[in-house]
Amino acid sequence: MPLLARMVASPIAIDVRRGAISSLGTVLADRRIANEGRIAVAVGPGQGPQIAADLDLPQCEVFRVDGGSVDVATELGKKLRAGAYEAVAGIGGGKTIDVTKYAASMAGIPMVAVATNLSHDGIASPVSSLEHESGKGSYGVTMPTAVVVDVDYVRAAPQRLLRSGIGDVVSNISAIDDWELAGREQGEPVDGMAVTFARVAAEAVLHRRDSVDSQDFLTALAEALVLSGLAMSVAGSSRPASGACHEVLHAITHLYPGVSNHGELAGIGALYAYFLRMRYQGEGESRMRDIRDCLLRHGLPVVPSDVGLDEDQFVRAVSYAPETRPGRYTILEHLSLSDDDIRQSVGEYVKTVGH
Template sequence: MPLLTRSVQTPLSIDVRRGAVAGLASLLADRRISAGGDVAVVVGPGQGQRIVDMIGPTLQRAEFINIEGGTLESALDLGQRLRGRNYDAIVGIGGGKTIDTTKYAATRAGIPMVSVATTLANDGIASPVASLDHDGARPSYGVHIPLAVVVDLDFVESGPDRSTRAGIAETLSNISAIADWELAHQTRGEPVDGLAVAMARSGAEAVINHPGDISDDGFVTLLAEALITSGLAMAICGTSRPSSGGCHEISHALDILYPGTAGHGEQCGVGALFCTYLRASLDKVHEARFAQISACLKRHGLPRTPADLGLTDEQFVDAVEFAPRTRPDRYTILEHLDLSRDELGERVADYADAVH
């Protein structure tokens, strides 16, 4: 009988710990990414410069590039600049906008990329997706996954607590996204990748059941690993399905209709909780899930209702009604129920009561 297997592309190195950034030059050499340090180091605002000051003496042949990322235009500009010299690799240092900008630019230039994350706000740390603002929206673009991933807990701790908490909500939203994927399989026969599901769900389950908070190194390490495996789950199946469902459709709709409402992860957390509430109306099994996700969001001080996001119920109805248009090819609980605006208004009002 033949042995059937599949090859899975993953980073050469994943380093999550305190003091990890100090070993960046050694990582590049030891993993044969760049023996001589001929790399471009792309630095975002915030803590990026602090890292440059730390690693500069050990990467004397590197070129340091400061950017204000997050848009398709900035990524295209960076990609053009990277073509001006032969680099062994590109190192992106910063938050989600910097990492996504660097991933996109490195992919366009055909150069390997190393991700050095200073925040844990989303799963873009190691994902094959870059979300970049363009023409009033934030579409997602396919990119190569990073060749190596570094998360230094010292820098995460120094960053905004709100960003780390947003990463918790982003991770929890995997539970809702997977439920949407399974619904699409049951209703429309859409294939589900079991390995991708296992990776995305295990991280979310670990976070939802961990008793610690963002002051606990053990919890923050677990959160970082969950965000990394969430990104790798997408790479394994070639789709964002294991980490993006109705929850992300709602977040994308908010970005379009009411930009600046909240962070991506925070919006996804509320979207995931609302979608789970909708599922509970069809299957009582999801009632326990709703209570579990709600309790976890509350424990970590995260938004749960439209009001927590600074929105009226009417504005949230606008977003939920618009949400399916952000991913026309994606089937979720929102497309499945296909509620009228009046029905959505009733569900949103009942949802707010259920949360409290």
């Protein structure tokens, strides 16, 4: 009989709740991730000492992760290899988790992602986004063995970081449209299971009327980010969560380092991509309205000036965007607009979605 189902790689434990960090050792032991307590803990520079004090892991060794580069990750990977640990827990925001995922893959040990903010969908994905000599790259890594979100820490994170995960998760809808476009135009295989996970994640957040002030909303957002990570695991790439939206964000990050953050820029990228679909293909208008309303409801930026860019800078980023992900076919590659057309579209975009 043929195998009529497939195995989906996924974390063995997902724990989204208050106080999750203080019982991390119990989770690791109960799940047989680390039986002897030989655990390495990687923490970011900000909350490091406080987190280490909160842990119930008497024997753990704490490493401080300073930055989000391939070099920092390689350095940590070497230390993990040398120490013969059973597992490593990466505790912190996006950078710390991405660095730890990469280092754990290098050392060949399981990694537990412990998120202290909800700024992007890397918490459960098999992808590390790291800086290198000439920009930022996405590296395939083993997905986290367990994902822990401590809602108490999340609540204490800066509001801007908290909200930005909303932009990252709703951008899935645009990424899926790009994937389906590539399927029609280029014959690229589209994975229905990955699409299902990615879209359900976005829809779970898109229409909610409550905000990051509510515990229910934070739980929904955390679960949506985890589900996005699973979508990428199923697809074997970032495709279900990264299209034109992320090409624009990577271009902005490359050209104007330090401007805004991942989730906020993904949200703007998705909104602009829908504007292009509406303007040049006559479709996607209601999606554009949904995403715009969602971003504004949560106080997220929608136009370039909201993140401190003028229209010319945004035009340059859109024009550069396809180069950030060679081989990825999106609405940008499909329309292949001239710089003049891009300039005109950005002007109209600002008039249409501005507030």
